[in-house]
Amino acid sequence: MVGGRGIRAVDSGGTLDHWEGFGARVWAARREHDFSLDYLAAQVYVTSEMLQEIETGALDPGRRVAQDLDRNLYLDGELWDAWGSAHLATLFQDRVTITDVLPEAFQVRAYAPLVLPEPYLTDAYATALHRAERPMESLLLDDDRPHVGRLLPTSGAAPHHCLVIDETALTRTLADADTTRAQLLHLHRLAQSDRITVHIIPTGTPYHPGLRGAFWTLSFSPAHTLVYSPHARGPGHVISEPALVKGYTDLYATLQGVALSADDSLHRVTEIAARVPTPERRALHP
Secondary structure (H helix, E strand, O other), rough: OOOOEEEEOOOOOOOOHHHHHHHHHHHHHHHHOOOOOOHHHHHHOHHHHHHHHHHHEEEOHHHHHHHHHHHHHOOOOHHHHHHHHHHHHHOOOOOOOOOHHHHHHOOEEEEEEEOHHHOOOHHHHHHHHHHHOOOOOOHHHHHOOOOOOOOOOOOOOOEEEEEEEOOHHHHHHOOOOHHHHHHHHHHHHHHHHOOEEEEHHHEOOOOOOOOOOOEEEEEEOOEEEEEOOOOOOOOOOOOOOHHHHHHHHHHHHHHHHOOOOHHHHHHHHHHHHOOOOHHHHHOOOO
């Protein structure tokens, strides 16, 4: 969904067949329950005209409407999964980046062994990180990497986010004390949101998998997940191969298993922030 409206399905590479199949499932389930077009449209907060376009396969309804249809038609996730299949088939008509796939994800799980992922950054910390990574380049010229939106504690309609991060990524010196403390307090506020969870792998944890690099998993429906591997340069890589996706999702579960609980991680962030020198402490120890 974009601006409350569906995305027009395009007949390219056979993807229109996916939307026609999805629409046929909606039509059949609606008729089975003897729901009128107007009634079902009202239940999922769309117009009757839009629902009719969905049933004819002319429109990608977006994840929110697909979930509402699935729930109101008592399909136990079957229709939601059908939407996920059709949506991803449409996306992969062309080369995709994280900015293409992120908007319709319902769950985003990130692992960060080195630095905080971009959605969790403050503007000041992001600037400091850019200077550390690219000391000879202006921030204005940073156009070879995707720019992912920042998370807010009050993003009620946002996807569920889960971050597993090594503690060293939070204690590494990248910015001045005030910027670092502000970043840690921002992370603490985010982690108190109902839709954002943070797990810290403590310093000193014995060897664990995942040290080779950061990755995200993005779920679109119960049966459809992608993986994003960010790169230091360029747009990164979106992975859809089922065997690789399963390997990454299993790896993420392992990482969560060696990390602190969400509550203990919140306390750890507070402890790390408390160790950052305040202006008063810096005055005592010039």
